[in-house]
Amino acid sequence: xTAARRSRLFWLIGLGVTLVVAGVISWYASSSPDGLxxxxxxxxxxxxxxxSAVADSPLADYAVAGVGSERLSGGLAGVVGxxxxxxxxxxxxxxxxxxxxxxxxxxx
Amino acid sequence: xxxxxxxxxxxxxxxxxxxxxxxxxLALRGARRELDERTAPMAGLTAAFVFAxxxxxxxxxxxxxxxLMGGVLTAVLVGPWTxxxxxxxxxxxxxxxxxxxGLTALGTNVTLLGVVAIVVGYGVFRLLSAVLPRTRGGVLTAxxxxxxxxxxxxxLVFVLLFxxxxxxxxxxxxxxxxxxxxxxxIGLGEAAITVAVLGAVLAVRPDLVHGAARLxxxxxxxxxxxxxxAVTR
Numbered sequence: 487x488t489a490a491r492r493s494r495l496f497w498l499i500g501l502g503v504t505l506v507v508a509g510v511i512s513w514y515a516s517s518s519p520d521g522l523x524x525x526x527x528x529x530x531x532x533x534x535x536x537x538s539a540v541a542d543s544p545l546a547d548y549a550v551a552g553v554g555s556e557r558l559s560g561g562l563a564g565v566v567g568x569x570x571x572x573x574x575x576x577x578x579x580x581x582x583x584x585x586x587x588x589x590x591x592x593x594x
Numbered sequence: 595x596x597x598x599x600x601x602x603x604x605x606x607x608x609x610x611x612x613x614x615x616x617x618x619x620l621a622l623r624g625a626r627r628e629l630d631e632r633t634a635p636m637a638g639l640t641a642a643f644v645f646a647x648x649x650x651x652x653x654x655x656x657x658x659x660x661x662l663m664g665g666v667l668t669a670v671l672v673g674p675w676t677x678x679x680x681x682x683x684x685x686x687x688x689x690x691x692x693x694x695x696g697l698t699a700l701g702t703n704v705t706l707l708g709v710v711a712i713v714v715g716y717g718v719f720r721l722l723s724a725v726l727p728r729t730r731g732g733v734l735t736a737x738x739x740x741x742x743x744x745x746x747x748x749x750l751v752f753v754l755l756f757x758x759x760x761x762x763x764x765x766x767x768x769x770x771x772x773x774x775x776x777x778x779x780i781g782l783g784e785a786a787i788t789v790a791v792l793g794a795v796l797a798v799r800p801d802l803v804h805g806a807a808r809l810x811x812x813x814x815x816x817x818x819x820x821x822x823x824a825v826t827r
Contacts, residue, residue, distance in 0.1 A: 496799050500639050508646035516651040516659035521749070521780050522595045524658040525772035531762035536600035538693040546693040548649060564649055567687055571645040575683040576638020579676065582622065583629040 501572075508564030512548070513557050595663065595748060595777070596688065597703050599696030606759025611701025617709045618682055624675030628804065636802050637672045641680035643791075644668055645687065652783050660780030663707050663748065666715035666741040667788040670733075670805035671795065674716045681708035702755065706748045715744030719805060730796055733806050734789050741788035745781035749773040 519527065526532040544551040545563050553559035602610075629637065644664035651659035664684075669677035685703050688694040695703045722736035753770045760769075792803070800806050 493799075496802075497635065497639070500643070504639065504643045504646045507643075508649055512646070512649035515649060515661075516653040518651070518653060518657050518659040520595065520651060521654070521658060521660045521776040522597065522752070522773070525749075525769070525776055526601070528772040529769040530764045531601065531756075531760065531769070534600045534761040535598040536696070538599060538689070538695075539697050540690060541693045543691060543693055545691045548692050548694070563692065564646065567645050567649075567692065568642045570691065571684055571687050572638045572642035574687065575641030575680050576635060578679060578683065579625070579629050579634035579637035582625050582679075583631060583634040584626065 504568055504572075505565060508568045509561040512564045513560055595703075595706060595745075595752065595780075596685075596695035597699040597706070597752065599698045600761060601696075602699065602702060602755055603759040603761055604698070606755055607698045607702060609701075610705045610755065614682075614701040614704035614709065617678055618704070621675045621678035621682075625673070625679055628673030628676045633672060633676070633802070633804070637676050637680055640668050640671050641683050644680065645684045647787065648684070648688070654776065654779040654783065658776055660745075660776070660783055662784055662787045663711050663745060664788075665707055665711035666719060666737060666744050666784075667791055669712050669716040670719060670737045670740075670788075670792060671803055673804040674712055676804075677712050677716070678708050681712065702752075706752055710751045711744040711748045714747045715740040718743050723805070723808070728808050730793075730800075730806075730809065733796065733803075733809065734793055737792050737805065738785040738789040742781040742785035745784045746774050746777045749777035 518524070523532065526535070538546075540546065545566065548563040548567075549556070549559045550562045550566070553562060644662065644667070647662045647664065649661070651661045654660045665677060665681055668680050671677075672680065682704050685695060685700065685708060689697055689700050689703070717740075719736045719740035722739055723733065726732035726736055750770070750773070753766070753773050756769055757766050796803055796806060800809060
């Protein structure tokens, strides 16, 4: 396999795994309260939590408004989140990257 | 650990918002040195991957769950400055589109998951990398320990913020014990996922792992056999 094909395969597999995790495997996630929520309940301060101002957004709580099947709704929300995150983070990174022949620095 | 609105008061939320904004401004400068044609797509993919894996809560003990924070994994993959930006994007998308984590708490969440976790976890990774053997096992051990510690430390910093500006009036000792106890367990999951993912990427594309740069021999980077005296150093 050529280096270019190997490289393309890495990106395809990486993106594929990411979409499967968000779109399919997320259905099997534990729905128990998370660490902070459960600690807040134990320590008695969960009651002060307020709904987010965007709690009525069409994607709130990882569900697409209007999609009947919970499984499909959650999976679609995950895929939308992956695509938006990929575009925003990837776009920002591309804007910030060194161009042309600039050599790698020490980084940190 | 996505802090909702209503846990911390306005002054504390404003302060963490300012801290987060400052960190992001520094990261926008620092990331320029980490990003090039090859690593920029990796930053996008890593952020998307962290978003996806954060959807998959795993059970920790009875009636509680946790999920990957991903700060240390991201920092080792793409560099610490870029990781701050990746985590900020993930938290923004979660808060704005999915109502996961409060809007007034966004600065708090960026501070905890995007700054504290990376500073502490990646710091531990660098310290351990300096003393451990320059092997795949050394990199994975350093990343695993850093990832593990990043979770309870972020939980402790939440407790500190809670001490400064909690809305509820509850004993701090109880909050600290509950937060650290559960987040030590979640940290074990964080370490396991970090090591597994990093191990997989190192196996196929070690050249894409920022934190494994020291594993690369000069010969690999030069693309031709290096003179014998060059590799002895």
